[in-house]
Amino acid sequence: MIEVLSVASEVYPLIKTGGLADVVGALPRAMAEQAIEMRTLIPGYPAVTEKIGSARTVARFDDLFGGPASLLACRVADLDLIVLDAAHLFDREGNPYTGPDGWDWPDNWRRFAALSFVAHRLSQGLVQGYQPHILHAHDWQAGLVPAYLKYGGPSTVRSVMTVHNLAFQGRFGSDIFGELQLPSEAYSVNGVEYYGGVGYLKAGLECADVVTTVSPSYASEIRTSSGGMGLEGLLNNRAATVLGILNGIDMREWDPAVDPSLTQTFSLNTLHKRYRNTDALRSAFSLEPSKGPLFGVVSRLTWQKGIDLLADAIDDIVARGGQLAVLGSGDAALETAVLRAAERHPGQVGLSTGFNEKLSHLMQGGADVILVPSRFEPCGLTQLYALRYGAVPLVSRVGGLNDTVIDANIAAVNAGVATGIQFAPPTEQALKDAIARVFSLWGDPVTWRKMQRRGMKSEVSWDASAARYADLYTNLLGLKSDDQEDD
Numbered sequence: 001m002i003e004v005l006s007v008a009s010e011v012y013p014l015i016k017t018g019g020l021a022d023v024v025g026a027l028p029r030a031m032a033e034q035a036i037e038m039r040t041l042i043p044g045y046p047a048v049t050e051k052i053g054s055a056r057t058v059a060r061f062d063d064l065f066g067g068p069a070s071l072l073a074c075r076v077a078d079l080d081l082i083v084l085d086a087a088h089l090f091d092r093e094g095n096p097y098t099g100p101d102g103w104d105w106p107d108n109w110r111r112f113a114a115l116s117f118v119a120h121r122l123s124q125g126l127v128q129g130y131q132p133h134i135l136h137a138h139d140w141q142a143g144l145v146p147a148y149l150k151y152g153g154p155s156t157v158r159s160v161m162t163v164h165n166l167a168f169q170g171r172f173g174s175d176i177f178g179e180l181q182l183p184s185e186a187y188s189v190n191g192v193e194y195y196g197g198v199g200y201l202k203a204g205l206e207c208a209d210v211v212t213t214v215s216p217s218y219a220s221e222i223r224t225s226s227g228g229m230g231l232e233g234l235l236n237n238r239a240a241t242v243l244g245i246l247n248g249i250d251m252r253e254w255d256p257a258v259d260p261s262l263t264q265t266f267s268l269n270t271l272h273k274r275y276r277n278t279d280a281l282r283s284a285f286s287l288e289p290s291k292g293p294l295f296g297v298v299s300r301l302t303w304q305k306g307i308d309l310l311a312d313a314i315d316d317i318v319a320r321g322g323q324l325a326v327l328g329s330g331d332a333a334l335e336t337a338v339l340r341a342a343e344r345h346p347g348q349v350g351l352s353t354g355f356n357e358k359l360s361h362l363m364q365g366g367a368d369v370i371l372v373p374s375r376f377e378p379c380g381l382t383q384l385y386a387l388r389y390g391a392v393p394l395v396s397r398v399g400g401l402n403d404t405v406i407d408a409n410i411a412a413v414n415a416g417v418a419t420g421i422q423f424a425p426p427t428e429q430a431l432k433d434a435i436a437r438v439f440s441l442w443g444d445p446v447t448w449r450k451m452q453r454r455g456m457k458s459e460v461s462w463d464a465s466a467a468r469y470a471d472l473y474t475n476l477l478g479l480k481s482d483d484q485e486d487d
């Protein structure tokens with residue numbers, strides 16, 4: 001049986017700030033169905049240690065990057081976790097990356113170096129009876145994992161680096177290098193060095209045996225100058241080992257037939273009851289009763305997510321008879337722009353700031369349209385939840401949004417395959433044109449209903465992608481697919 005240690009800074013349902021947590025939380029169960037054993041190494045933030053209950057201490061460090069630490073093994077929410085309990089690094093208020101003042105923790109380099117260092121120690125047999133064959137690192141916080149492995153002496157353990165978002169790279173000054181416990185040769189263009197400093201994600205991309213990202217389109221985009229964020233050269237050099245494997249969704253967590261967060265559960269056969277969630281959503285956002293479509297946004301409010309484009313299109317939505325409910329927080333200027341629109345259109349536009357998992361489910365189960373106008377989107381999960389919950393996704397044609405939504409152009413409508421609306425390029429005008437198309441489709445209830453139903457039947461599970469990860473692990477270890485059962 002192949003043993004994979006997945007290393008990440010968040011995992012649902014213990015700690016979540018975005019889509020990374022959903023994926024890291026769903027992968028182990030998806031991989032178990034492929035006969036791959038996956039444990040997850042995560043930091044012991046207060047939110048995590050509070051939830052793990054009784055755990056076994058499986059290793060101790062007298063001094064891990066400046067303080068004592070221990071590793072706690074436990075099984076929570078069907079996940080096999082190894083929690084890095086290190087009070088000097090993780091026992092603090094705030095979110096995983098920022099303090100209560102909203103600024104990055106100044107020692108993030110140390111906190112996540114420690115996480116990666118421990119992953120490497122686990123690959124060296126730190127815990128008796130546990131030997132991972134593969135270290136699977138997620139995003140920059142785990143970017144040093146492949147570097148510790150590469151520079152840590154001979155090993156049969158292999159590494160995979162998955163990019164969930166190339167925009168967050170974990171770049172620090174060269175002065176930290178001396179504290180990373182890496183040999184001096186690691187400070188090179190083939191190692192962790194990046195433009196005169198240390199680049200955590202760059203290190204992972206350079207040193208991992210294989211790089212993956214979360215959709216085929218994004219895998220292509222990151223190799224171009226417009227999408228590569230400076231890393232396109234490196235990624236092109238490694239083109240043969242850069243793969244796009246589409247995210248799936250956790251079909252148990254996101255199932256409209258049993259979802260306790262919905263006012264009204266529903267399925268394909270009871271889609272006519274879905275309007276009760278729409279009514280509940282209107283009340284939650286203090287919106288007036290309406291016969292027009294209710295647009296919903298569940299997102300970080302950032303430039304990446306195209307929220308400035310949305311802000312400019314709000315008046316259009318309302319002028320055409322639609323309403324808008326926005327759940328999200330982020331850049332102050334964008335929050336203010338949405339808030340101003342809500343003030344301009346009382347009863348038609350609502351904003352709920354903060355992170356609200358339960359409300360995010362009601363948004364999917366109640367909104368008529370889920371709007372995702374991203375400038376770039378590695379995969380995107382909210383459009384996948386939308387499809388499963390009978391909300392029609394309106395998305396920009398980038399990254400994983402391109403790979404998961406079939407645009408309702410005339411050919412697709414006639415062929416009976418459309419599942420949503422796409423627009424390109426990500427500009428205000430193209431978004432407004434797409435909104436106009438939504439209203440014309442909304443005016444044809446039969447076509448609209450068919451689109452909803454088709455979306456609900458779309459393949460959004462992990463099945464196909466888990467099989468791809470299983471093949472990847474198997475090939476990396478030089479095994480044939482049928483060998484792994486006997487191993």
Ligand SMILES: Nc1ncnc2c1ncn2[C@@H]1O[C@H](COP(=O)(O)OP(=O)(O)O[C@H]2O[C@H](CO)[C@@H](O)[C@H](O)[C@H]2O)[C@@H](O)[C@H]1O
Pocket residue numbers: 017018019020022023164165214247298299300327328329353354355356357360377378379380381382400
């Ligand atoms: N205010 C709020 N309250 C409650 N829930 C909220 C919320 N704001 C956002 N969410 C939730 O956070 C998640 C966001 O996931 P996405 O994949 O859409 O984007 P994100 O940029 O975080 O993820 C990155 O990683 C993922 C995983 O690989 C990629 O899909 C994506 O493209 C990439 O940018 C969803 O589960 C959404 O419901």
